[in-house]
Amino acid sequence: MTIVIAGAGIGGLVTALSLEAAGFREIEIYERSSQIRGLGVGLNLLPHAMRELTELGIDARVAALGVAPSTLSYYNRQGQHIWSEPRGLAAGYQWPQCSVHRGKLQLTLLEAVEERLGNVVRLGHKFLDRTETETGVTARFETQDGIVEATGDVLIGADGIHSALRRQLFPNDGEPVWSGLTLWRGTAVIPAFLDGATMIMAGDDEQKFVAYPLEPAGEDGRMRVNFIAEKRVGGSGDADWNRAIDPAPIVELFRDWQYDWLDVPSTIAAADEILEYPMVDRNALPQWSFGRTTLLGDAAHAMYPNGSNGGSQAILDARTLAFRLATESSVKDALAAYDADRRPATATLLEMTRQTGPERVMVIARERAPEGFEHVHEVISAAELEQIAADYKRAAGFHPDSLNARSSLTPPAAASATAASASASASASASAGSQAASGTASATSA
Numbered sequence: 162m163t164i165v166i167a168g169a170g171i172g173g174l175v176t177a178l179s180l181e182a183a184g185f186r187e188i189e190i191y192e193r194s195s196q197i198r199g200l201g202v203g204l205n206l207l208p209h210a211m212r213e214l215t216e217l218g219i220d221a222r223v224a225a226l227g228v229a230p231s232t233l234s235y236y237n238r239q240g241q242h243i244w245s246e247p248r249g250l251a252a253g254y255q256w257p258q259c260s261v262h263r264g265k266l267q268l269t270l271l272e273a274v275e276e277r278l279g280n281v282v283r284l285g286h287k288f289l290d291r292t293e294t295e296t297g298v299t300a301r302f303e304t305q306d307g308i309v310e311a312t313g314d315v316l317i318g319a320d321g322i323h324s325a326l327r328r329q330l331f332p333n334d335g336e337p338v339w340s341g342l343t344l345w346r347g348t349a350v351i352p353a354f355l356d357g358a359t360m361i362m363a364g365d366d367e368q369k370f371v372a373y374p375l376e377p378a379g380e381d382g383r384m385r386v387n388f389i390a391e392k393r394v395g396g397s398g399d400a401d402w403n404r405a406i407d408p409a410p411i412v413e414l415f416r417d418w419q420y421d422w423l424d425v426p427s428t429i430a431a432a433d434e435i436l437e438y439p440m441v442d443r444n445a446l447p448q449w450s451f452g453r454t455t456l457l458g459d460a461a462h463a464m465y466p467n468g469s470n471g472g473s474q475a476i477l478d479a480r481t482l483a484f485r486l487a488t489e490s491s492v493k494d495a496l497a498a499y500d501a502d503r504r505p506a507t508a509t510l511l512e513m514t515r516q517t518g519p520e521r522v523m524v525i526a527r528e529r530a531p532e533g534f535e536h537v538h539e540v541i542s543a544a545e546l547e548q549i550a551a552d553y554k555r556a557a558g559f560h561p562d563s564l565n566a567r568s569s570l571t572p573p574a575a576a577s578a579t580a581a582s583a584s585a586s587a588s589a590s591a592s593a594g595s596q597a598a599s600g601t602a603s604a605t606s607a
């Protein structure tokens with residue numbers, strides 16, 4: 162079976178790895194960019210995504226790229242503490258949460274794809290459109306040498322928030338939907354704050370600052386953090402991940418946000434570069450799979466970054482799609498089953514991120530105490546705080562109880578084949594296939 166993937170971002174690359182682990186070999190990835198330069202700033206991989214990367218045998222490589230946050234803490238604009246919760250292993254998951262640089266993650270995934278599948282990523286191929294027959298699907302790509310066609314049994318559109326495949330399937334879908342908020346993202350080396358492994362959010366739904374470590378603190382007590390500053394400020398909803406801007410006006414917007422545990426304006430001023438991005442998402446779709454064609458990742462369900470779920474949901478899509486292709490009796494059944502598994506779940510999540518997700522605690526704190534409080538329980542009870550956090554985790558499919566108990570997305574045949582080959586050949590660890598095998602075996606026995 163030949164599987165054609167449009168887009169070599171996080172979703173497209175993890176799809177290739179998941180398909181390989183499920184026993185597929187004829188996989189072709191077509192990427193618009195002429196070079197994968199590892200762009201972006203920080204991205205969070207939640208435990209449900211780290212579980213999938215563990216079962217793919219690349220968890221250690223990914224974990225080595227960043228930091229596993231111990232805690233997530235919410236504060237109001239005055240820097241007063243609202244709520245903290247443990248993250249990853251500390252929260253009872255069998256898998257950690259990892260904060261990594263998105264570009265480093267993409268390059269690491271690309272390396273793993275090349276090790277396991279060879280040179281299957283074709284750069285400089287911009288997906289244009291597709292035609293489908295009963296027996297196959299043909300995608301057309303624009304290259305500098307003209308139009309190239311690729312025919313396969315399956316076409317997966319993992320071409321991001323501006324997906325050309327989504328546009329072809331839904332010509333009236335329009336542009337991404339803008340919340341009116343603008344995000345400024347950057348990384349900076351600053352003095353370590355709190356325990357050096359805490360992700361913080363301060364403010365509310367009108368103005369907010371998020372920061373988390375991307376590297377452990379060095380001997381000088383300083384560490385690289387990722388931050389996102391956001392505010393409602395006019396402008397446009399034109400989504401371009403690479404628009405760099407002058408940091409000075411953003412520093413001014415946060416001038417008073419100086420806490421004894423973190424100096425927000427100094428953090429923004431220390432950024433290597435500030436990237437401006439509108440907070441946009443996409444409306445939920447009524448269908449992702451059409452015969453032999455389907456959508457995945459941001460192409461299917463781009464969502465706001467609150468809840469840190471964009472990359473993680475793309476990884477869950479990838480693993481589910483590979484599982485269905487390996488276990489259903491036909492391509493069309495597999496794509497329909499994937500659609501039924503993933504579309505309603507991500508639509509619920511999308512709706513929750515529009516309601517500000519777990520960050521609702523910050524909105525409530527501001528509504529009830531705009532000038533701050535002595536103690537948060539004067540304005541929000543402990544039970545209400547716990548309920549908000551638990552509701553979001555359940556809807557997002559990563560409540561510790563359900564995630565730890567859920568069966569694996571490694572297809573049974575692939576799991577037994579890889580487990581068998583792992584025990585038959587203990588010395589095969591250098592081969593690409595055995596990396597997947599050892600990942601699968603360790604996860605299924607965990």
Ligand SMILES: Cc1cc2nc3c(=O)[nH]c(=O)nc-3n(C[C@H](O)[C@H](O)[C@H](O)COP(=O)(O)OP(=O)(O)OC[C@H]3O[C@@H](n4cnc5c(N)ncnc54)[C@H](O)[C@@H]3O)c2cc1C
Pocket residue numbers: 167168169170171172173191192193194200201202203204205263286287288289319320321322323324325346402403457458459460466471472473475
């Ligand atoms: C340059 C860039 C920087 C980003 N930085 C961050 C960040 O700092 N933090 C964060 O949380 N998220 C970031 N994201 C988004 C994040 O990667 C996604 O939300 C998430 O990982 C889901 O992955 P995805 O594969 O669906 O989409 P993406 O990771 O966006 O990947 C889509 C891929 O498809 C390619 N593509 C687009 N159109 C076509 C086409 N017509 N034909 C072929 N290929 C095409 C793109 O070049 C890209 O490689 C960034 C995305 C991009 C593209």
